[in-house]
Amino acid sequence: MKQANGRLKAGTSSDSKLIARAIDGDMRSFEEIVNMYAARINSIAYRFTGSSEDARDIAQEVFLRLYKALKIFDPQFKLSTWLYRITLNQSIDCLRKRGRWRSREVNVNTAEVKSAGPDVETEQKQRIDFIRGCLPDLSEHQRVVLVLRDFEGFTTDEIAEIFGSKPGTIRVHLARARIKIKQLLKAKYPDLFEGK
Amino acid sequence: MKCDEARIKIALYVGGELENDDYEELLKHIQHCSRCAAELDEMKSAKTIVRDAITDDNPADLPSDFSSQVMADVDDIKARVRSKDSVRRIFVFRPAAAFVFAAAAIVVLALALTTDIFKSEDKIADSDPSTVEWGNLKAAFNNCLEGPYDLDSWQPPSEPGVFAVIIKENGDRYRIVYIDESGNLSSFMAYPWYRQRKNDMIVRAGSEDVFVAVCLMPESSKKSRKSIEQDIKDEYKPGFKLKDGA
Numbered sequence: 001m002k003q004a005n006g007r008l009k010a011g012t013s014s015d016s017k018l019i020a021r022a023i024d025g026d027m028r029s030f031e032e033i034v035n036m037y038a039a040r041i042n043s044i045a046y047r048f049t050g051s052s053e054d055a056r057d058i059a060q061e062v063f064l065r066l067y068k069a070l071k072i073f074d075p076q077f078k079l080s081t082w083l084y085r086i087t088l089n090q091s092i093d094c095l096r097k098r099g100r101w102r103s104r105e106v107n108v109n110t111a112e113v114k115s116a117g118p119d120v121e122t123e124q125k126q127r128i129d130f131i132r133g134c135l136p137d138l139s140e141h142q143r144v145v146l147v148l149r150d151f152e153g154f155t156t157d158e159i160a161e162i163f164g165s166k167p168g169t170i171r172v173h174l175a176r177a178r179i180k181i182k183q184l185l186k187a188k189y190p191d192l193f194e195g196k
Numbered sequence: 197m198k199c200d201e202a203r204i205k206i207a208l209y210v211g212g213e214l215e216n217d218d219y220e221e222l223l224k225h226i227q228h229c230s231r232c233a234a235e236l237d238e239m240k241s242a243k244t245i246v247r248d249a250i251t252d253d254n255p256a257d258l259p260s261d262f263s264s265q266v267m268a269d270v271d272d273i274k275a276r277v278r279s280k281d282s283v284r285r286i287f288v289f290r291p292a293a294a295f296v297f298a299a300a301a302i303v304v305l306a307l308a309l310t311t312d313i314f315k316s317e318d319k320i321a322d323s324d325p326s327t328v329e330w331g332n333l334k335a336a337f338n339n340c341l342e343g344p345y346d347l348d349s350w351q352p353p354s355e356p357g358v359f360a361v362i363i364k365e366n367g368d369r370y371r372i373v374y375i376d377e378s379g380n381l382s383s384f385m386a387y388p389w390y391r392q393r394k395n396d397m398i399v400r401a402g403s404e405d406v407f408v409a410v411c412l413m414p415e416s417s418k419k420s421r422k423s424i425e426q427d428i429k430d431e432y433k434p435g436f437k438l439k440d441g442a
Contacts, residue, residue, distance in 0.1 A: 027267065034263040046255030055255050056262070063266045067273060069349040077351050089348050128249040149211065150243075151250050156213055164383065175207035182207075182242035193241050 015079045041087045047151040048091035058090045134184045142177035197225040202232045210243045327371045337411045344407035352381035357412040364405035372434040377421035
């Protein structure tokens with residue numbers, strides 16, 4: 001289901017009204033929140049897990065946690081920030097439980113196979129698998145910042161808000177993450193960097 | 197500008213995050229540094245590789261009835277809460293039932309006091325001060341304690357306070373694993389610093405049921421917060437007690 005990009009509406013007065021009404025027990029408002037943010041949360045969770053099934057489960061869990069937290073939710077707190085934090089927590093927990101942070105060995109091996117076949121689509125899939133498999137080599141800060149900025153298109157200011165951190169700090173993490181990913185890509189696909 | 201600094205700026209430049217002044221400075225450096233010029237080309241290539249790979253990699257759309265599924269799960273939660281409430285109501289609206297229950301409790305208590313049936317378990321609880329019933333923990337904080345909140349969902353307020361990270365043992369009993377204070381809980385427990393701590397706590401405690409209890413102390417001094425923290429530490433000795441096989 002395609003929905004409006006939740007981020008664009010994040011922190012608007014409509015957000016505050018919806019969450020206030022949901023806190024008062026208006027389930028239509030709660031469902032509206034689900035419709036507004038589901039696609040975005042699904043997308044973020046997928047960028048981490050690489051699995052549509054896991055992403056859907058995470059999205060479902062995030063909204064159930066929101067429902068359970070309604071009685072203690074401070075309406076002054078930005079709803080989108082809360083939702084994205086819980087999404088990140090759930091995604092990281094999901095990967096930790098399934099041991100996927102340690103998946104680079106597997107992905108590197110699948111990437112080896114790709115050189116035997118010229119299928120561009122498979123090649124791209126293996127590249128994204130490789131990139132996702134490189135994430136464990138980054139610190140947790142770098143990993144989350146890279147996924148949110150380069151995979152999901154959040155601005156550094158928005159990420160800073162999610163982290164409760166300064167944009168300058170986020171930019172440093174981002175730069176270090178990109179440098180590390182570049183080094184790993186170059187080692188894996190030197191031909192793509194030839195002549196550069 | 198040194199090359200190390202230039203590399204950071206190059207990594208930001210390819211993502212469009214570099215300020216104008218920094219860009220001018222970087223440009224000057226690159227004109228005289230062939231290594232950094234090469235680094236810029238490589239970063240551009242890497243950026244393109246990542247962008248192309250990401251563009252082609254999207255999650256399956258959520259099912260069209262996704263929100264209905266969520267609302268059905270919410271209804272399940274509501275039903276469970278109602279069922280718990282109805283048990284409470286039995287005693288609220290039926291004094292006779294409450295009387296029978298109280299009488300039965302007195303008989304059991306009398307048995308417990310006159311025989312050794314429950315004494316051994318009680319001793320275990322008494323000799324393990326780091327587990328505590330919620331009501332007793334609240335009393336230890338002079339009844340200022342709020343919670344327990346799920347550590348993942350809790351939004352630390354921008355206020356001073358003392359907090360305890362607690363792990364649910366059984367029933368209403370909790371183990372205090374960590375206690376601390378801060379002049380601003382929101383920044384002190386900011387994401388992701390605290391979640392890393394939390395993960396560590398989950399691993400060390402061998403449990404996922406991690407909660408936080410907090411005593412907000414507006415306009416309090418660090419000394420007064422530390423004093424409460426120390427009292428709780430002395431009484432309950434927070435820490436991890438690994439379970440068998442952990």
